[in-house]
Amino acid sequence: MSILVYTESENGKFKKAALEVVSYAKAVADQMGTSVTAVAVNADNAETLGNYGASKVLSIKDESLNSFNAKKYAAAIEGAAKNEDAKVVVISASANSKYLAPLLAVGLEAGYVSNVIAVPSSVSPFTVKHSAFTNKAFANTEITTDVKIVGLSNNSFGLVETEGSATVEDFSPSIPESGVKVESVDKATDKVSIADAEIVVSGGRGLKGPENWGMVEELAEVLGAATACSKPVSDLGWRPHSEHVGQTGKPVASNLYIAIGISGAIQHLAGINSSKVKVVINTDPEAPFFKAADYGVVGDAFEVVPKLIEKLKAFKAANA
Amino acid sequence: MKILVCISHVPDTTSKINFTEGDTKFDTSGVQYVINPNDEFGLTRAMWFKEKQGASVDVVNVGGAETEPTLRKALAIGADSAIRVNTEATDGYSVAKQLAKVVNDGGYDLVIAGRESIDYNGAMVPGMLAGIIGANFVANCISLEVDGTNVKAVREIDGGKETVSTTLPLVIGGQKGLVEESDLRIPNMRGIMMARKKPLTVVEPADANAETKAVSFEKPAPKGAVKLVEADNIDELVNLLHNEAKVI
Numbered sequence A: 001m002s003i004l005v006y007t008e009s010e011n012g013k014f015k016k017a018a019l020e021v022v023s024y025a026k027a028v029a030d031q032m033g034t035s036v037t038a039v040a041v042n043a044d045n046a047e048t049l050g051n052y053g054a055s056k057v058l059s060i061k062d063e064s065l066n067s068f069n070a071k072k073y074a075a076a077i078e079g080a081a082k083n084e085d086a087k088v089v090v091i092s093a094s095a096n097s098k099y100l101a102p103l104l105a106v107g108l109e110a111g112y113v114s115n116v117i118a119v120p121s122s123v124s125p126f127t128v129k130h131s132a133f134t135n136k137a138f139a140n141t142e143i144t145t146d147v148k149i150v151g152l153s154n155n156s157f158g159l160v161e162t163e164g165s166a167t168v169e170d171f172s173p174s175i176p177e178s179g180v181k182v183e184s185v186d187k188a189t190d191k192v193s194i195a196d197a198e199i200v201v202s203g204g205r206g207l208k209g210p211e212n213w214g215m216v217e218e219l220a221e222v223l224g225a226a227t228a229c230s231k232p233v234s235d236l237g238w239r240p241h242s243e244h245v246g247q248t249g250k251p252v253a254s255n256l257y258i259a260i261g262i263s264g265a266i267q268h269l270a271g272i273n274s275s276k277v278k279v280v281i282n283t284d285p286e287a288p289f290f291k292a293a294d295y296g297v298v299g300d301a302f303e304v305v306p307k308l309i310e311k312l313k314a315f316k317a318a319n320a
Numbered sequence B: 001m002k003i004l005v006c007i008s009h010v011p012d013t014t015s016k017i018n019f020t021e022g023d024t025k026f027d028t029s030g031v032q033y034v035i036n037p038n039d040e041f042g043l044t045r046a047m048w049f050k051e052k053q054g055a056s057v058d059v060v061n062v063g064g065a066e067t068e069p070t071l072r073k074a075l076a077i078g079a080d081s082a083i084r085v086n087t088e089a090t091d092g093y094s095v096a097k098q099l100a101k102v103v104n105d106g107g108y109d110l111v112i113a114g115r116e117s118i119d120y121n122g123a124m125v126p127g128m129l130a131g132i133i134g135a136n137f138v139a140n141c142i143s144l145e146v147d148g149t150n151v152k153a154v155r156e157i158d159g160g161k162e163t164v165s166t167t168l169p170l171v172i173g174g175q176k177g178l179v180e181e182s183d184l185r186i187p188n189m190r191g192i193m194m195a196r197k198k199p200l201t202v203v204e205p206a207d208a209n210a211e212t213k214a215v216s217f218e219k220p221a222p223k224g225a226v227k228l229v230e231a232d233n234i235d236e237l238v239n240l241l242h243n244e245a246k247v248i
Helices: A016-032 A046-052 A070-084 A095-108 A214-223 A231-235 A266-272 A301-319 B037-053 B065-077 B092-106 B125-133 B189-197 B234-244
Strands: A003-007 A036-041 A056-060 A088-091 A111-116 A126-132 A137-143 A148-152 A167-170 A181-187 A199-203 A226-229 A256-260 A277-282 A295-298 B002-006 B009-011 B033-035 B056-062 B081-085 B110-114 B136-147 B150-157 B160-167 B170-174 B200-203 B212-218 B227-229
Touching: A003 A016, A003 A070, A016 A036, A016 A046, A016 A088, A016 A148, A036 A046, A036 A070, A046 A056, A046 A167, A056 A070, A070 A088, A070 A095, A070 B136, A088 A095, A095 A111, A095 A148, A095 B092, A095 B125, A095 B136, A095 B150, A111 A137, A111 B092, A111 B212, A181 B150, A199 A214, A214 A226, A214 A256, A214 A301, A277 A301, A277 B234, A295 B234, A301 B234, B002 B037, B002 B092, B002 B125, B009 B065, B033 B037, B033 B065, B037 B056, B037 B065, B037 B110, B037 B136, B037 B170, B056 B065, B056 B092, B065 B081, B065 B189, B065 B200, B081 B092, B092 B125, B110 B125, B125 B136, B125 B170, B136 B160, B227 B234
Parallel strands: A003 A036, A003 A088, A036 A056, A056 A167, A088 A148, A111 A148, A199 A226, A199 A256, A256 A277, A277 A295, A295 B227, B002 B056, B002 B110, B056 B081, B081 B200, B110 B170, B136 B170
Antiparallel strands: A111 A126, A126 A137, A137 B212, A181 B160, B009 B033, B136 B150, B150 B160
């Protein structure tokens, strides 16, 4: 009766969110007096999950799982959960994990809560805290089924290294056919995605035009950050839709969110509110974003941002 | 093609979020309700299928009588008929179970739901529905083309997008991109008048158990005032982010 955690990888390498969900699962396992089993698909170096608290890894190597398929992956995790008689399954908040989770919940007849931000406040009854109302409130929700699925918000728990080690076992669950086939993937491979990023640098209409995004990208590069934009910017076609963050765009839960030339419409703030630290740079001191931000600079982005880039480069050089 | 669009009845984005009864219930007083934005993109795409491909479009909500104005609005936008499953929406799974019965009874080919609702943000109903009825499922769907029973869809993924092929019957979790904001339709007077005459059928709920139970709600701790840094003192901002916020 261990806790099962699904650890996502890309090209064989574990994603940071995978290490975070293992760290979280370890904390839950300690609460419940049990251990953590991870399930990994086509991942290299599965034993490294031991450094974050897994005692066992079920390693699936299957060519039919080379490209992500929600139904097949849900079946693989379901097989692992049944194999381990797991009562709690932990997944991340990545697009793929959120895609497979409801299918997994039906397969396991498990209650599922997403956007969880903390370890259970109680394990009997099993109660978790999660964001709701587009980050304007939190709900404490009890999962009443025998098997429970917890979807952890990215960057909400952090990585916790331990001294442990994990044994790796080959695992071959039965994988069903799926009626959904991937034809092509269009993905920037050289950039950090908004979901994976610890820092997000976002630009708004205050930047006046797409030709001025060079400094946003340079700032992001210095910080190892993802770039994002407000809705008007993507509506105007200055930046791709995939960068639009806010209520109808992508949600952001980064450790640091830097908003440049974004006034802070309520729909925008709703999407980025779960970021831990927010910085706003805007010429208008009355911009609503200043009420939501932790740090603010009232000033012209075209002067402030290049200065910030210069200072950060110096800071990085001094702390390298 | 028979299309069912799932309509979630949600507080408008600008609503104040408060709780009553010892923080166990959402406070609905003074709250304006709207069609969930993700569902509205899907409904508008469904209207395209109706107008260009002769599809029929029904809308459904699981909820009490108070959700009917939201269904009427969907009818005014152009849906043919509406169904309300007469029970309180308690959790994602029980709603998916209710919808599964509506889909099976109505023989729908395509179910369009929103990626998530803007109140509970669970992002689970469309996937659970697909799992229960055994239909194909595409989440975070930003483009949808149907030719006979063949479907081409685009899904937003972390850092990009993915094009998939699949077949009906299909459930999607849709979002902006299915249509653009500028394509959304504001009901006109004729639409509103016609909507009054369109059928809104109330069906009694199926047997469905909830798997989760909201115990209590809380609001975030009030945020301290923003710390302003002078534009000519950016060293201080770097210092604060490093030493105080500890994020760089």
